[in-house]
Amino acid sequence: xxxxxxxxxxxxxxxxxxxxxxxxxxxxxxxxxxxxxxxxxxxxxxxxxxxxxxxxxxxxxxxxxxxxxxxxxxxxxxxxxxxxxxxxxxxxxxxxxxxxxxxxxxxxxxxxxxxxxxxxxx
Numbered sequence: 207x208x209x210x211x212x213x214x215x216x217x218x219x220x221x222x223x224x225x226x227x228x229x230x231x232x233x234x235x236x237x238x239x240x241x242x243x244x245x246x247x248x249x250x251x252x253x254x255x256x257x258x259x260x261x262x263x264x265x266x267x268x269x270x271x272x273x274x275x276x277x278x279x280x281x282x283x284x285x286x287x288x289x290x291x292x293x294x295x296x297x298x299x300x301x302x303x304x305x306x307x308x309x310x311x312x313x314x315x316x317x318x319x320x321x322x323x324x325x326x327x328x
Contacts, residue, residue, distance in 0.1 A: 219255075220263040222295035222306030229294040231314035232258040237283040242266065246301070254283070265293070265308055274310035290314035 219242075235257045244251045254272065255264040265271065279286045292311040297304055 218263060220261075220265045220293075220308055222297075222308050224263060225293060225295040225308065227295060229292050229311055231290060231292050232261060233314075233316055234286045234289050234291060235259045235261075237286055240266075256286070268307075271308065271310045278310070278313050288316065290316040 237254060237256050240253055240255045241250050242253055243249070254267045256267060256275070257264045267275070275286060275291070278291070279289050290313060292314045293308050294311040295306050296309045298307050299305075
């Protein structure tokens with residue numbers, strides 16, 4: 207049993223632990239605003255979530271990752287869809303504890319699929 211998939215621990219949001227110590231390349235499928243409970247207070251807050259192609263979990267953006275994505279792809283999130291990005295885990299000290307978080311590590315190439323008519327001609 208993968209403990210990170212257990213109902214008592216699993217989250218719909220991507221964490222550094224989900225990356226299993228590796229840098230991964232993903233393609234942004236979309237960006238949306240979501241309302242989630244603030245962990246320390248339980249108060250509902252608005253956040254920006256980035257969804258990725260072929261991924262079950264989305265990344266809730268913190269200021270660090272939001273600024274990194276804006277630097278790579280521009281301030282308007284509508285332009286981020288279809289862009290490739292590398293994500294890596296990083297241990298950080300915050301709120302009196304060590305947390306394994308996701309960091310945007312840079313842009314990644316996006317593999318383009320061949321058009322159907324070219325594949326059949328090959």
